[in-house]
Amino acid sequence: MSEFAGMEELLQDFLLESSELLSDVDNKLVELEKHPNDKALLNDIFRGFHTIKGGAGFLNAAPMVTLCHRTENLFDKLRNGELTLSQGLMDIIMDSTGAVRDMFGRMGQGIMPASPDAALLQALDAALAGQNVDRPAHHSAPAPAVQAAAVPAPNSPDWALLHSAITQAASPLRTEAAPVVQATPPQAQAPVPVHVPAEPAAPARQNIKQQPVTGNAMPQQQENTIRIDTVRLDQVLNLSGEIGLTKNRLTTLRTEILQGNTEAHTLRSLDEAISQLDLLVGDLQNAVMKTRMQPIGRLFQKYPRLARDLARQLGKEVELIITGEETELDKTMIEDLNDPLVHLVRNAVDHGVESTEERIAAGKSPQSAVHLSAEQVGDHIVISITDDGKGMSAEMLRRKAIEKGLIDAETANSLDEKQSLQLIFLPGFSTKDQISSVSGRGVGMDVVRTNIQKLNGRIDINSIQGEGTRISISLPLTLAILPVLVVRVCDQPFAVPLAMVREIIPIDPAAMQEVSGRPTIVVRDEILPLKTLTGLLGWAPTQAPAFGVLMQSAERAFILAVDSFVGRDDVVIKPLENIRPKGVAGATLSGDGSVVLVLDMEDLLKAQQEAAIGQGTPSRHLDLLTY
Template sequence: MSFDVDEDILQDFLIEAGEILELLSEQLVQLENDPENRDLLNAIFRGFHTVKGGAGFLSLTELVDTCHGAENVFDTLRNGQRSVSAELMDVILQSLDTINAQFAQVQAREEPIPATPELLQTLTALSRPESEDEAPIAAPAAAEKSTKVEGDGGVDEITEDEFESLLDELHGNKKATAAPAPKPAASDDDITDDEFEALLDEIHGGGKAPQKAQQETPKAPAKPAASGNDKAKGDEISDDEFESLLDDLHGKGKFEAKQPAPAAEQTAAAKAPAPAASSAGKAPAKPTAPAAETTVRVDTKRLDDIMNMVGELVLVRNRLLSLDSKQDIDDEELSKTIANLDVVTGDLQGAVMKTRMQPVKKVFGRFPRVVRDLARTLKKEISLELEGEETDLDKNLVEALADPLVHLVRNAVDHGIETPDVREKNGKPRVGNVKLAASQEGDHILLTITDDGAGMDAEKLKSIAISKGILDEDSAARMSDEEAYNLIFAAGFSTKVEISDVSGRGVGMDVVKTKINQLNGSVKIDSELGRGTILQIKLPLTLAILPTLMVLVAKQTFALPLAQVSEIIGLDQELINTVDGQRTMIVREKAIPLFYLEHWLRRGADRKQRPTVGHVVVVQLGTQQVGFVVDGLIGQEEVVIKPLDRLLQGTPGMAGATITSDGGIALILDTPNLLKHYARR
């Protein structure tokens, strides 16, 4: 392929094909579970066909060949000459993987690597009727050659004679075109006049009578102008109809002609057999005008730029509100203006945030394939249930969540769900259930992964942690069941005895926890032995605007993410003790570690001098609680996160910076990272 094509055309193909390929993965798994679903079968066929057409336009021959092989298989399935089976779906999913790999290479502006000859031969064999499977399979399939395109590598190309012939067919002048242009050589792909008539009937809902009426009209031109300027209104066809007719010229019309029309068209088609004379005086119905485009594609960088400008506006709004509250302004008009700016800024901020939102289905769509493949590998029977797919989430969060959720779902399938025989012995259905749900709760989103598997044994988890040196026996004895469940997020922890390609290396779950913490989220696990496990992930809807608690430490302002703040209490020296060298404070009859932020934030601070007055901000990290001692509280504030300067990038415990309502600069604390480095020191 030459990448000298118009960049806009290439980008349109990448966006459209990317959406189709993403959807195909989910549709193929649905088809395996519902093989009689004709609408789904047709949708998958159209998906492969559309990607093939775009790839052909860009001369991506390797991608065209793979799509063409899969498309031929689905043409055979639509004809009823072959049935859907797990083995067939294995091959189709393998071909989809190859297409995705080729597509990724095109995205990287690299030449796509051709599919393996074995895969193409298998697709060719599957494109033949099932009754012929017992016969020896020839390497090159004649059917595949017959639908190969003519010309320089484009697909669906036709000659001028074929185009003229096609227009004659549309306008009822088939007789005037005595010799249609030659089509690809294989006679198996030719369609008869009757089949073509049936196809037009299907498209136009009983178009035979109008066509005959046109043939009897003396003034009907022998051939319409190729430009289409003089066409009758009733003879106009849409792009989809034209593409369908092009397919017929290249040998894909047989099945289309035989398929039943949709319900609305069947009603019209039922009237088609009426005598020609009865409809001779009627003009063809005027086609409905296409609906106006209601969506527009916008580069995400533009959205980010707009979001940054809105962020600056939010900061100005906060500044004005702060001035209004601190100073007694007698000017009523100025106060009203500030209040109006507050409302407008809030509405604009919400509207811009919505443009960045995407349904969580973008993430959920990959899991039917993940669960299907993993279940076949592990010889388990599993059904996947998806709920709340339309819940909106910030685009950046959607992308960041993909890998952590894959880890968690794979963990539920591998560790949670038992084999069918074991489930049957325990009085459970042979088919296990995994449910993935999403819902919005205020300014947060709640993701839930539920399975009805074996559940987790808290005592077993503790013993494994002790054997791996993650815990000592005293700590394990004091640990609650919920805290024991969270041991699965410890680095190097695994309950698998044998290492496999699926799991057992103790890598993955600790990465999941770290990633969710970086997104200012939290994870909660609840499990019951023998009944199953529920894992909940709570995340902010967006990362662009962050609700924070502004605090003072050594006369400097810092921001703590409000989502992690559990409560704020006064510093009480009588409740403070030292346990194993660690300062702790009794909060609600539980000792929590106490950290003095001034010791960490100020180099050379005397650790022996500890403030006797101040506040303790209790922060919740998973099941753990810690207390940060601060000098003073400023209040809650929505801030816009700004990246740190290059000199400060990578500073431990710092997530970014923001401009406060009084015009100053505050550093935003990265609590999990801060604790890690505090513990090392």
């Protein structure tokens, strides 16, 4: 049973608002470290901690009140000039805010936080007394590492049951389509905190983080609420009212037609009412989707503290520069982006930028810069992590991959520079010779790419030796509505994500040729592997494929051979009940009422690769780079 029985709703509101306050305090502390005499910053930090302490007191969380009170007194002495900010003092303050965040985690599980660490309280008391202080040795800890949570593998393929699954899926499905949602600029009016239950994550993706559930655990507030601007909520209500009026008009016209009134005027009114309803439903879907859009800055605000702590641990001078915080993205995607972005920011600080001594020797400024940015480009969001470090050497990456047995020398020699950069995504790849608490185990970047792909995104790398590295992530604005290309094989329609489609080409059998025993087609001087959809599904073909869909994910391009194609559509994916064949993300209904399976191309390709490995195919990682 929760130790906050009877106060669950109050606790959830406290955790949501106080977590945001604490993230803001952490960011301001990072700024204060650069500008120690900024009184306005100190006042903001003091007010933030005072608010957290007040909420904790209302919940009778005495241990948090004790810690916040001491830290608040420290801020008060700093802003009054009674103390001077030093590096040791800042470390103690950062430890204190970290301990408060740990307490939030306990409270989120319905457990009263334990008393603060005695060494931390002693250090705070010593600082308040004006003594020179250092961070408690046993309290020091590196920034939390990203858990390389493996994405759960789907069930083994059972395509014999597909048709029964399609039959089961047909009944609960409704035809749903909507235009791709465009994020609007933030309103001039500050958002009013209207909390509504968040829509569950789209079934097309799999959650990156699985939170353990305990007997007295309470759901994390950040996972099930959304803060909505009231202007957007009013728009939804207005559209709902207009749809109600149109429905009344249609009901009246239906009654007239059933009574035998089929005059041209009545039929014309019916057509106009249906057209009006179509427009209103499209506008309503667009407006509802906008309520899910949240500024990505709420995610970015966690990273300045993380970069600062890791840089301190590694003895580096690093400034994290953030731009595009106002860019909006679907809330469910923002939550699942956290772990990949944490790893990429840590990777930039650890691997990307050099030590102060190395930078000075290379003629660079002692302080390195890591730039985290987000912007909307068309119907996608592009997030970039750029550093001004040493860059990556394609030759070194190929050598490391060979040393670790990930590829053979022949494969390495066939890779160009961009393909060589993709080697960092291979499972087990690491450029570090020594394993540390930060890196070296080779379980990071492959998980990052897998998780980005589960969000229907793409990750690209560009690097120049001596100048730095840029990693770009391209994501759709939302996962609730998925743009797809509908193709057909064996008289069965299938949908593939449109984000992976580059173009459609006719297949000329005379243009096909084998390279290393694999069918390929040359498209504008580029040799691309040819993969039949029937082959990926394990079906026997009924005819020679007539068209090829040129598809690309990250740096991997290939041609998917199909019998024919239907066209583009925007679909809402529904899960299949009781069966999950490998490579199927879900199902939807087409405009004519037929069931269309939505394919998970990455899953299909992975299944084919695993089957090839099981048969002893050499160069087991080659497909990661070339298909």
